[in-house]
Every structure is written in C-alpha cells, then in structure tokens.
Amino acid sequence: MTNEVIFEKVQEILMDQFDLEASEVEMTTNMAEDIDADSLDLFEVLNRVEDDFDIKLEATENVATVEDLVAKIAEQVNK
Template identity: 70%
Template sequence: MTDAKIFDKTKEILVDQFDLEEDEVSLTTDLTNDIDADSLDLFEVLNRVEDDFDIKLAVAEDIKTVQDLVNKIKEQLAA
C-alpha cells in the first residue's frame, strides 16, 4: 500500500472520529495540539486503525503527528 493510500485512509478515520473537515488534516497535523485529541481519543483512533488496516499497533507514545501514525502503519504493513 502506498503512503498516499495509507494517509487517505488515516485521514478518513480522523475526519470521522473528530468531526473534522478533510482540509484540516495533513501529514503535519499534531494529534494533540491541532485536533485536541486526548489519550482516550488516541486509543480509539489506534483501535480503528488496527481494524481498518488489519494490523496490530503497540501503544506508541512517539505518535505525535499524522505522519508519525502513517509511518507506524506502514511499518506494520511491511512486517
């Protein structure tokens, strides 16, 4: 799966989860500061990502931006 497809699917999840407009989500979007996601929100996002991509993600404190999340998904898809 390409980075663009991973990003598009991730963006779709975030737009739905946080009731955002598509143009509010970019690779540089900070999940905590820009979207106001708390730890429960991030847990829910990670669960949905796992379901939608059929992968397992460890709780990752280093996921700060959408790019970080895309990188983690890509890593797991390649494993």
Template identity: 70%
Template sequence: MTNDEIFNKVKDILVDQFDLEDDEVKLSTNLSDDIDADSLDLFEVLNRVEDDFDIQLAVAEDIATVQDLVDKIAEQEKAAK
C-alpha cells in the same frame, strides 16, 4: 499500500472521529495540539486503525503527528509481508 493510500485512510478515520473537514488533516497535523485528541481519543483512533488496516500497533507513545501514524502503519504492513 502506498503512503498516500495509508494517509487517505487515516485522514478518513480522523475526519470521522473528530468531525473535521478534509483540509484540516495534513501529514504535519499534531494529534493533540491541532485536533485536541486526548489519550482516550488516541486509543480509539488506534483501535480503529488496527481494525481497518488489520494490523497490531505497539505502544503509541511516539505517535504525535499524522505522519508518525502513517509511518507506523507502513512499517507494520511491511513487516507483515
């Protein structure tokens, strides 16, 4: 899966989870500052990402932006091959 495909899937999750418009989610979007996601929100997003991508993410302390999340998913998918 390409990074663009990963981003689009992540964007769909965030749009659904936070009732956002598509254009509100960019790679540079900060999950806590721009979307007001708290730790519980982030936990729910990560659970959904794990389910949708069939991966396991380690502790998410270093995931601040959508780009960070896309990179983590790409890294996990690459490691699974």
C-alpha cells in the same frame, strides 16, 4: 501499500472521529495540538487503525502527528 493510500485512510478515520474537514487533516497535523486529541481519543484512533488495516500497534507508540501514525502503519503493513 503506499503512504498516500495509508494517509487517505487515516484522514478518513480522523475526519470521522473528530468531525473534521479534509483540509484540517494533513501529514503535519499534530494530534494533541491541532485536533485536541487526548489519550482516550488516540487509543480509539489506534484501535480503529488496527481494525481497518488488520495490524497490531502498541498503545505506547509515539504518535504525535499524522505522519508518525502513517509511518507506524506503513511499517506494519509492509512487513
């Protein structure tokens, strides 16, 4: 699975979770600073990512940006 495909799915999840437009979710988007996601929001996003991609991520994963999340997903999906 390519990073582009993963990004598109993550973008959909974040748009749904935070009521955002596609233009507001880019690879450089910072979860806390740009979309005001707190730890509970991030936990919910990680749970949805796990379900949608059928992977397991640690709750302690260092995910600050969308790019970080895409990289973590790619690492798991492409094992």
